[in-house]
Amino acid sequence: MGELIGLLKVTVVQGKRLAVRDFKSSDPYVIVKLGNQTAKTKVIYSCLNPVWNEELTFSLTNPAGVLNMEVFDKDRFKADDKMGRAHVNLQPIVSAARLSKILQVSSGETTLRKVIPDGENCLVRESSISCIDGEVVQVAWLRLSEVESGEIELKIKLVDSSNPTSAPHGTEELMLANRNSESGKK
Known part of the structure; x- marks a missing residue:
């Protein structure tokens, strides 16, 4: 494991035009x-345009890597259906944080940086990427792949673990994020 960069707070805001699976x-x-850390949102029942507004926290180390998402349809009596990935x-x-x-x-x-859609990312x-009152934040709309339709909105915030003013509970949250990575769930 590399050098700790900080906490990555990922808010899964909403989905739009998700595929019908029921x-x-x-x-x-x-x-x-x-990496080896995994977190999950709650299920939103009977909805193709869900609003989650759930914040999931991860510890971020160098090299930064890729944040992966998979959307599923919860089923009661069979395996959950895939609804795309990004x-x-x-x-x-x-x-931008540096x-x-x-x-x-x-x-x-x-505004620190702009990221444009291309073949290497899932941006719509x-x-x-902006610094808002000392916090580095990226808002991104992602197109789901391997599915007929769907987009997910994320708000990604990088909290510098060495800056006590940006993370008043940084140590506690960092320990929780590390514990989540070891157990594989949020």
Whole structure:
């Protein structure tokens, strides 16, 4: 395991136009993975445009790697159906966090970087990485692959574990994130 960068707080905000996997709807949930750490949202029943607004916390180490997501339809009597997958390269947010430290950005809102959709990512549209009152945040809409339709909105926040003002409970949350990675669940 590499050097600890900080905490990655991933808010799974919502889904749009998800695929139908039951009779007329689906019961979607999202599994998010970073390395050997895994976390899952709650199930939203009978909904193709779910709103989760759930924050999942991971410990982030160098090299940053990729955040992977899979969307599933919860089924009661058989295996859950796949509803697509997506990924986000975390290197841009890590680079932006380094830049914010160098520039000593601590108040207001400053756009640090823009990431454009290409063949290497799942972005639906351009995604901005900003420093908002000292916190580095990326909002991204991701297109689900291996499925006929669907998009997921994420808000990704990188909390510097060495900055006590940005993470008042940083040590406790970091221990929890490390414990989650060992147990494989949130």
